[in-house]
Amino acid sequence: MDAFVMLVISIAEVKIMTYDCIIIGAGTMGMSAGYQLAKKGQNVLMLDSYHPPHVHGSHHGETRIIRYAYGEGEAYVPFALRAKKLWRDLEQELGQDILVETGVLNSGPYSSPFIQNVLKSGSKYALGVEELSADQVNKRWAGLTLPDDFIGAFEKEAGYLLTDSILNGYKKLAGSYGAKFAGGQRVQKVQIKQGNVHVKTQEKMYEAKKLIITAGAWGSELLAQLGLQLPITVIRKTFAWLDADVIFQESMFPCFSFDTDIGTYYGFPDINGAGLKIGRHDTGAPIHPDHKREPFQNDDAEELQHFLSRYMGKGSFRLREGKTCMYSMTPDEDFIVDHHPDYPEVMFALGFSGHGFKFASAVGETLSEMVLEKELTVDMTPFRLSRF
Numbered sequence: 001m002d003a004f005v006m007l008v009i010s011i012a013e014v015k016i017m018t019y020d021c022i023i024i025g026a027g028t029m030g031m032s033a034g035y036q037l038a039k040k041g042q043n044v045l046m047l048d049s050y051h052p053p054h055v056h057g058s059h060h061g062e063t064r065i066i067r068y069a070y071g072e073g074e075a076y077v078p079f080a081l082r083a084k085k086l087w088r089d090l091e092q093e094l095g096q097d098i099l100v101e102t103g104v105l106n107s108g109p110y111s112s113p114f115i116q117n118v119l120k121s122g123s124k125y126a127l128g129v130e131e132l133s134a135d136q137v138n139k140r141w142a143g144l145t146l147p148d149d150f151i152g153a154f155e156k157e158a159g160y161l162l163t164d165s166i167l168n169g170y171k172k173l174a175g176s177y178g179a180k181f182a183g184g185q186r187v188q189k190v191q192i193k194q195g196n197v198h199v200k201t202q203e204k205m206y207e208a209k210k211l212i213i214t215a216g217a218w219g220s221e222l223l224a225q226l227g228l229q230l231p232i233t234v235i236r237k238t239f240a241w242l243d244a245d246v247i248f249q250e251s252m253f254p255c256f257s258f259d260t261d262i263g264t265y266y267g268f269p270d271i272n273g274a275g276l277k278i279g280r281h282d283t284g285a286p287i288h289p290d291h292k293r294e295p296f297q298n299d300d301a302e303e304l305q306h307f308l309s310r311y312m313g314k315g316s317f318r319l320r321e322g323k324t325c326m327y328s329m330t331p332d333e334d335f336i337v338d339h340h341p342d343y344p345e346v347m348f349a350l351g352f353s354g355h356g357f358k359f360a361s362a363v364g365e366t367l368s369e370m371v372l373e374k375e376l377t378v379d380m381t382p383f384r385l386s387r388f
């Protein structure tokens with residue numbers, strides 16, 4: 001190879017690629033933001049350590065519950081309803097189903113703050129939430145064994161989202177609008193120089209006018225490089241699929257979210273023979289996202305079995321497969337969507353505390369509006385960093 005050719009190659013290697021916006025973390029939130037920005041004509045680069053959808057972060061497991069009468073607080077309802085509209089738009093654009101309305105049964109003691117929030121937000125926003133006694137619930141869904149002091153709050157239009165179809169769909173559409181996706185490129189260094197964003201992976205340097213950090217469980221580490229400490233703790237979570245009786249099939253059984261004295265549990269009916277899927281929402285051991293997670297163990301299975309024997313006592317179940325995942329928890333379990341206080345060109349959406357997926361379509365829209373400095377469709381005041 002002559003000297004001239006080598007010089008051309010080495011110049012090409014050090015050439016810094018420039019974009020309107022770089023997104024670090026093209027998982028749930030980043031892929032949605034990339035789609036929104038590319039659709040609005042921005043020159044976007046989406047970087048990810050892996051090739052989403054993948055099993056290393058917080059989005060794997062095929063399905064996520066979507067509900068609108070929100071036990072975590074009324075402030076979420078407009079956000080959830082906007083997300084629903086955008087999921088339906090995405091379905092149209094992709095020409096495939098991504099949101100299935102099985103209904104969601106929220107249950108717990110009448111006095112539970114979660115149940116009270118479901119009822120209050122259901123009635124304030126006319127979401128058609130049906131209040132049922134324990135007896136009515138146990139009769140309607142054979143297999144359930146709610147105690148007398150529990151009630152059911154059934155939201156008929158709620159259901160589940162198909163996560164892999166969504167991430168693949170966003171990736172395809174974002175690409176069709178000109179976004180560049182670079183998988184297998186973990187960002188090592190982020191710097192702001194003279195108002196420009198510089199991002200370094202092992203192989204390349206990139207530059208942009210704006211930066212979005214949607215790196216999930218790794219997000220705080222990246223923001224720490226820019227001098228910002230976020231109150232986020234990453235925890236290990238488990239979930240499992242079980243062989244179950246026919247009464248738990250999707251045509252007969254809803255998704256569910258139970259607030260009980262032995263923990264908060266959620267689950268999905270048996271969808272196309274995949275088995276009843278169930279997980280515990282509260283508790284979990286702190287971990288580092290780069291460390292190998294303890295695989296699903298007997299203790300995890302016993303915890304689920306304890307819930308099943310108490311609240312689904314008429315069913316017979318056999319563990320098919322258990323998996324682990326990560327939640328990024330904030331102290332109040334509410335999200336953080338904001339600008340970096342010192343660098344307005346840097347935006348982030350993190351700390352989704354195990355309930356963020358359903359909002360991803362609206363989070364992407366919000367981030368795109370922040371980048372374009374437009375008025376936000378959904379008020380983000382409850383999710384600002386300054387609340388801590």
Ligand SMILES: Cc1cc2nc3c(=O)[nH]c(=O)nc-3n(C[C@H](O)[C@H](O)[C@H](O)COP(=O)(O)OP(=O)(O)OC[C@H]3O[C@@H](n4cnc5c(N)ncnc54)[C@H](O)[C@@H]3O)c2cc1C
Binds near residue numbers: 052065186326356
């Ligand atoms: C078991 C389980 C069940 C859940 N159930 C529900 C539910 O029913 N309903 C609901 O609404 N939500 C649910 N959630 C929560 C929801 O899935 C998460 O809130 C959401 O997926 C978080 O999205 P994210 O974009 O922050 O993270 P991710 O989807 O994990 O994306 C982060 C991405 O950043 C990339 N990344 C990280 N660091 C770097 C770097 N340095 N360089 C490049 N890329 C990087 C990662 O590879 C990853 O792809 C659940 C979560 C779990 C774990």
